[in-house]
Amino acid sequence: MLARQHVPYPFHITRSFALDPRLPELATLYLQSASGGLYRGDRLRLDIEAGRGAHVHLTSQAATVVHRTPDAPALLTTTVTVREHAFLALTNDPFILFPEASFVSSMDVTVAVGARVIVSDGFATHDPEARGCPFDRLETCVRILDADGRLIATERSNLSGRGFAGVSSPLGTYRAMGSILVLGPRLGEIDPHALTAEVEPLGCCAGMSELPNGGGLIIRCLTMTGGNLARAMDHLFAAAFIALMGERPARRPK
Template identity: 25%
Template sequence: MRPRPVPTVPELAPYQDEPRQAPAGRAAKTGMLDLRFEDRGTRSVLSHVYREAPLLVQQALYWDEAVPGLPCVYIVSTSGCVLQGDRLHVDIEMGPGAMAHVTTQSATKVHAMDANFAAQLQTVSLAGNSYLELMPAMTIPHRRSRFYVRTDITIAPSATLLFSEIVMPGRKHHGGEMFEYDLYSATVTAARPGGGALFTEKLLVEPPRRSVRSTGVMRGFDVLANVVLLTPRKHWESVLDRIASGRSGRSVVAGASRLPHDAGLVYKVLGPESAPVRAHVRDFWSVVRDVVLGKPVPPMPLWG
């Protein structure tokens, strides 16, 4: 596994200066994580791990009683946060028929920056009949932070990927720090193994340049969830039939849309706090599990 260059995108042009501390992308600033899951009959296993600090994975856990053969893996940051100049690389490969649930040990906290930016580049590859839940905890961009995320997906037509992102406005309850970061840029691309492109979606938020509170953006909402479901048509049509869209109560708005090329669905949620947004994502996850696997999601932990 080798580090990949960050794509040249216009929004990163103002942030090319080097930190006064360790230069961008040097030792301890380039985290790498390479995971491969394989089907071993009675259960799937984490068959390969390569890691370089500050990214870490220890071992797969089998705590999901409804799907006892499902390995659950936590991505850990040994630095505890994302810092200026960090270049993080995550590669996940699902072998034929393999299953996995991958998440993070806590929220991704992107600290304040006075130079450069931080980037996380992810590649996800799913072979035939594989199933992956890639559901990290929320991202919290602190004041003056710049974070670029790109996720490139290659997925077989018979495979299923549930990928979620939850983005906070900042440290909302830390002096009312709301949308005071410099840049949050997130791109998701998907293609078939033969190279046929499915879709590209890009979220670009630059609060100092454009108001996040305008109509058609966040307006009065604070928290955004973006969930991508890539799965065969028979599955996503069933999920779409069971998902309610529109306003939920007085505080949350949610809706699902079809992705191009019959690839699946994108589901978006806006809310005032993380708890109701996470609850809607969990409801969507529950429907996906039931439709694709015929199994329930695990019970909500006491600390959830």
């Protein structure tokens, strides 16, 4: 049961759903937006806390469009706090960067002893008028901290649209990218070779590595389209969920 929430515009949270029969303690909530995307000058903040022993999956209703933002990037700041022996999954559908969009996303994830966490994000591009106009800039920063505020790991990226679309793009020919953090004690292991083979039919190139300081795992993937990225991220989330929870997640209707 969702006991209390404070969700100002443009956010809205649905009631909780019990979608996993073998995990009746797990509540799934959908984070919705009433604004139609992110716009020039937006300054949004999202604070999420899972209390001791709580089990929750928070996911978005659909992909989020980042519109043209000349001279005033859209900013999204997220803090995630997961208390002792809680489970929290935060899985955003891909952010879609429109031409001349500039988006800055920062997130702090605080993980207590015995807590299990999955955090995923993805980004793709779309040029609705086919003018060959790229997005402006994408900046991301994720910091992982322990319960005492000590830094475990940091992941940063800073990518210009012209560099992304150019012949020397760091993504090569791929045009969508995603990552999943898997933090905390695992009930099972993730086989990177099996994971790669599972998403290859979707045109996805995936890889996995250990985070520093024993923080957990990071899984990255590259695809050509946002649709393929969303499908690949579903597969990667399922693998992470099984490793942490010991069960395959039920389908999340969207």
